Amino acid sequence: MLYYLFQYLDEQFNLPGAGLFQYISFRAGMAAVVSLLIGMTFGERIINYLRRQQIGETIRELGLQGQTEKKGTPTMGGLIILAAILIPVLLFTRLTNVYIVLLLITTVFAGLIGFADDYIKVFLKNKEGLKGRFKIVGQVTLGIIVGTTLYFNEYVVVRDYDDKVTTENVMLATRQGKFEDVKSTKTTIPFVKNNEFDYADIWPVANDAFLWVLYVGVVTFIITAVSNGANITDGLDGLAAGTSAVIGVTLAVLAYVSGNVLTAKYLNIMYIPHTGELTIFCLAFVGACIGFLWYNSYPAQVFMGDTGSLMLGALISVIAVAIRKELLIPVLCGVFLVENLSVMIQVSYFKYTKKKYGEGRRIFLMSPLHHHFQKKGIHEVKIVNRFLIVQVLLALFTVISLKIR
Template sequence: MLFWLSDFADAVPLFNVFRYITFRTGGAVVTAMLFVFLFGPTIIRALRVRQGRGQPIREDGPQGHLLTKKGTPTMGGLMILAGLIFSVLLWADLSSPLVWTVLAVTVGFGAIGFYDDFLKVTKQSHMGLSGKARLAIEATIAGAAVFVIAQVSVPELSNQLTFPFFKDLLINLGWFFILFGAVVIVGAGNAVNLTDGLDGLAIVPVMIAAATFGLIAYLAGNAIFSDYLQIHFTPGTGELAVLCGAVIGASLGFLWFNAPPAQIFMGDTGSLALGGMLGTIAVATKHEIVLAIVGGLFVLEAMSVIIQVTSYKLTGKRVFRMAPIHHHFEQLGWTEPQVVIRFWIIAFVLALAGLSTLKLR
């Protein structure tokens, strides 16, 4: 919205600052953070009253959780989404189809997560929306988003798969790119969802990944920087840096209330939305494989569940003491803060590895 003020820069030179993505990204960070700070307590009180007993805690999980986390409200993702959307509408260029596409996926996945959380809270059960129905809806939203991204991308890149470390290696996936992109988005959403199991565990890696992809989006969307780094120029993606800034700001505000002991949990409402958003930005910027590096922590969490389930079904034996893998380390005797902070460190190192792909070509 404020971007339109740049049209009056000739009359008011000060308005020229709204042309700059970096300025608006900074504004998005601050706006989203302040929004969550200001309205967070009200949202938490309302959710606590409406939810009563709060999020149901796994009885087969770490026993300490039954004591320390029982009664904590969930759906804290509503705080993040509210701050994010308000900030994006205020600071982003709303004429960008990519902005609206990423927002649509974020809100769509958030709505799925909200309904899932609602069922769990009202039934006081872990059985929310059925897995097949949830994946089907997510795939439909993601597939539609990838189709739009392919249509608005430059023709030479629209259906291409790019590879880190190689400046000229491209594979034309054709219509299969829609399926591939949908898998990336759905996978990212559910991987972040699986990571969200301890206070603050998922939100900081999300911020790290958002900061990384905000930089990637800015560089890939700039003809000069992309040429210098020899990465593929993707016009229009620079505006997605504003969305990443809004994620960082809203997540910082949420972390204030989610820090141990958490006053509120993010729930599927937030984790699905943020993961889907990161996946969509990765597809738009042609850095899908880099997402697997930057979000390697999320991949590890998801793989631990897949390995555990597969092993148990085939052999009747478990590979980990408990899945996702953060619970495995809890069972080994790590305290919750140890697990969380060490996983943050891993996420930061993986983000640096992902950024290194921009220059090592």
Template sequence: MIYHLVEWLGFPGPLNVIRYLTFRAGAATLTALFLALLIGPGVIAWLRTKQGKGQPIREDGPASHLITKKGTPTMGGLLILICMTVSTLLWMEWDLPFVWAVLFVTLGFGTIGFLDDYAKVTRRSSAGLSGRVRLLLEFVIAGTAVWFISRQTGTMLYVPFLKDSGLELGPLYVAFGAFVIVGAANAVNLTDGLDGLAIMPVIIAAATFGVIGYLVGNYNFADYLGVHFVRGSGELILVCGAIIGAGLGFLWFNAPPAAVFMGDTGSLAIGGAIGTLAVVTNHELVLVVVGGLFVVEALSVIIQVASFRMTGKRVFRMAPIHHHFEQKGWSESTIVIRFWIIAIVLALAGLATLKLR
């Protein structure tokens, strides 16, 4: 909106900087952050009033959570979605198809998460929507987005460490891309179990894919790095900036002890956004590295369930794996900060794949 207004004015004087995508990405970050800090207290107060007793706490989770987290309102992801969306719409060019694709998935998954959270709050139960219904809706939204994206980026799956080469998936690419997005969304959802645990790795991943998108969207950089050039992917730096700003604003209120939880409203939305960023940039496999923390969290649940069903024994004291460390006596802040450090290391490793070809 602001870009087109200034364009209509002819980019006069110092407003000429709005031409530049990197400037608008920075502006989107700050806008989302300040908006979150501005409206956050009001949103949290409204959620607390509407929810009364707050988010229902899982009875099969850590016993301490029944005391320390009881009464905390959920659906704080609404704060992230509002700030991210408003900031993006303010600073984007309206003819940027990839930004619209990310917004479509983010808001679509956010809606599914909201319905799930609403069901939990109204039923006073930790069980929300049916798992099958939720997955079906997620795959429909993700599949639609991947179909749209693939019409512009192709259906090739590019392999890290190999110079501009990959596997042509054809029609199967839509299913593969949808799996990446749905998997990312649910992995972030599983990670969101401690105050501040999920949001910072998401911010780190968004920053990483913002850099990747900018580089692969510039022909000279892509040619130098030996990666596949994706025309228009540079625009993703703007929506990544909005995710970072909104995420930092949310973290202000989600820092221990959390005043609000993001709930499925937030975790599914931002997880889906990260997955979509990976699909647009043709770096789906690099997401496994950059989002390695989320992968481990999801795998810990899969391993725990499979082991218990097959042998009757548990591999971890409790899953997802962050609860395992809680049961071992690690404090919540220790787990969160150490997981943040791991997320940073994995993000750097993911960026390193750009040059190791």
């Protein structure tokens, strides 16, 4: 909204400083600051409201150190993150940008799925929460919305440059209209020299309907996997919010270089028009996570609940798909991946050994993986710090991958 206001003031009255709002870097910085301030300023009020409504976490007795102290801690704190993302995005982004609209829909939609789960747990006293099949239906619906929009929308395009075009003259060539934006289902393959892959190449003779189903299926799988990974990771104070903040910074870098014609050409990566605006969303996302950490760091005054964790995972996945870096998710979201795999391995091995030997056996002391380390007597603060260090290394490796081919 402010973008359009200051654009008008700049054009009509030549107001000093109004032109700053034309720069993505300025608006992204402002979005991060405002998001952080919203989380820190209004977070306490929301926590007090949740406490008055007796919206406290129900803790299952798992024999973990410090577990009993967390009983009754307000949950559904994802509402803090939701507000801290939406307000600055509405203020500082171009709301006509298809990617921003798509992420706003994702924020609200995924937040509602998580809110329904938390509501059933807290108010209806059903520890199981929203049944798994309904969560899957919601995630599949979101996947269809995102995949269909990215597949059909006319503004979702890529621009390929001939090798003869240099970084110095790429802007001139663009202004002269020498290159045409084209619809494509291309994505980026990390660590490969010719690092572009088109989903259409899976079956070259397939029609548009098949390719649409394939693309939507891939998008839905990614959204489901990452959102569930973030949900599983949300088990220690500050873990999910901290790792998400690091991932958000990385996505901001990737969105900026992918949406800037000069940096994209310099790095020899796919240029995706209009995605530069996602930098603003990513930094609002980061500010929201850090602002939430103000209250969620050990000892946590509030938990994000599924309202926050499912939303964070969904946003990460949609941003990665939008900038065509979804194949980097196993690296960038390595913490989520390992947490997810630890649960799958534990459950599968338990069922296998129970069927074979008559009793279930475990690989980990407890899953997800962070609980395994808790069972080994490591304090949760040290576990969270070490996981964050690993996440920072993964984020750095993800950025470096732009040049590793």
